[in-house]
Structure formats: structure tokens, C-alpha cells
Amino acid sequence: MAEQRQARFFDTVSMSYTASVPGGEVIEQVPESAPVTLSLGSGRVLMAVEAAMMGMQVGESRTFNIQPEDAFGRYDPKLKQDVPRAVFGDRIDPQPGMVLALSVERNGRKQQVPATVLAADHQSVTVDYNHPLAGKTITYTVKLLAIGS
Structure with missing residues (x-):
């Protein structure tokens, strides 16, 4: 059985995800029925999200936390x-x-x-003047749906 390819920078990927804040409030959701397609490293999503996707395989889901300094900044x-x-x-x-x-x-x-x-x-x-999400840890649940060429 051939080893399945893993996501890496500059790959074009299709993904679904849910982003939530402590307490579980969903702040953004992209369903599998309408996935987002992007090039990893393009900056269309937070860099920390792209980095956490490295090594994922098609069909894999991951849940991870993005700290405030890697998301919308610390609250000032x-x-x-x-x-x-x-x-x-x-x-x-x-x-x-x-x-x-x-x-x-x-x-x-x-x-x-x-x-x-x-x-x-x-x-x-x-x-x-702080971003409304400043100081909050954002929890992402990402599912990698496809890796293009």
C-alpha cells in the first residue's frame, strides 16, 4: 500500500474547519459541503493554523489551540x-x-x-480599539479534504 501524501507548504489544499473561543462559541465555520481551497503559506488563514496543518493527510482531522499572540494579539x-x-x-x-x-x-x-x-x-x-478576539485562545478543528498539485 502506498504511503499517503502529507500536506506541506505551498500545497493547494481544500479544508473545512470550525473556530471557537473559550466557552465554545463558534466564531467561524467552513463546512465540508463548501470547503475553502487555499495554498498553504498564502496567509489566507492564520499562519499558526497553516503550520498546524503540516503533515496532515487527506481525511484527517485535527483540533488545536492558537494562542492570542499567534491569532489576534494579546489584549492591551x-x-x-x-x-x-x-x-x-x-x-x-x-x-x-x-x-x-x-x-x-x-x-x-x-x-x-x-x-x-x-x-x-x-x-x-x-x-x-483592541480586536474583539484579542487575548483569546482560538480552538480550531480542521479536516483536510484534498491536496491538489
Whole structure:
């Protein structure tokens, strides 16, 4: 019986996967009925996911954890800020849970970045510029469906 080929960098693979956070909440799911096809090493999925797939064979499933620093970064409490409510004027009524595009200056240039509203009162709005998944370990269950040439 011939040895089955293993996935390696630059292979084109088809895969299904489920990504979840602690507590089991599914944050992304790609079913076997609609797999994603990509070249390992292309950066279409997290590099740590691609690395964990090395050596997998067609039909094999693996479950592994991706640490925050290899996923969406560590949570940085300095990225929480209070913004005067007046900044929003009458354009928007910020409410906890909303994700807003706010302008910040980075390296001398204005950029739009997402910020999650944590709290709001009559005077100020507390926003968090961290990615919503920052600081979380992501658990992936991946099934390798095919290896192309």
C-alpha cells in the first residue's frame, strides 16, 4: 500500500474547519459541503493554523489551540479610552456593543479604525480599539479534504 501524501507548504489544499473561543462559541465555520481551497503559506488563514496543518493527510482531522499572540494579539488595556460624547455630535448615539469606525492618528496619518463601545453616559463614551478576539485562545478543528498539485 502506498504511503499517503502529507500536506506541506505551498500545497493547494481544500479544508473545512470550525473556530471557537473559550466557552465554545463558534466564531467561524467552513463546512465540508463548501470547503475553502487555499495554498498553504498564502496567509489566507492564520499562519499558526497553516503550520498546524503540516503533515496532515487527506481525511484527517485535527483540533488545536492558537494562542492570542499567534491569532489576534494579546489584549492591551491601554487601547481602552474615554472619548467625550461631544465628539459624536448628533450623528450617532453610541451604545454598548456597537462597533464604530473612528479616526485616529498613527505615524502622523489619520486612519479609520474599528472601536467597540464598552460604555456610554451623558459625558463620555468608553471605546476599546483592541480586536474583539484579542487575548483569546482560538480552538480550531480542521479536516483536510484534498491536496491538489
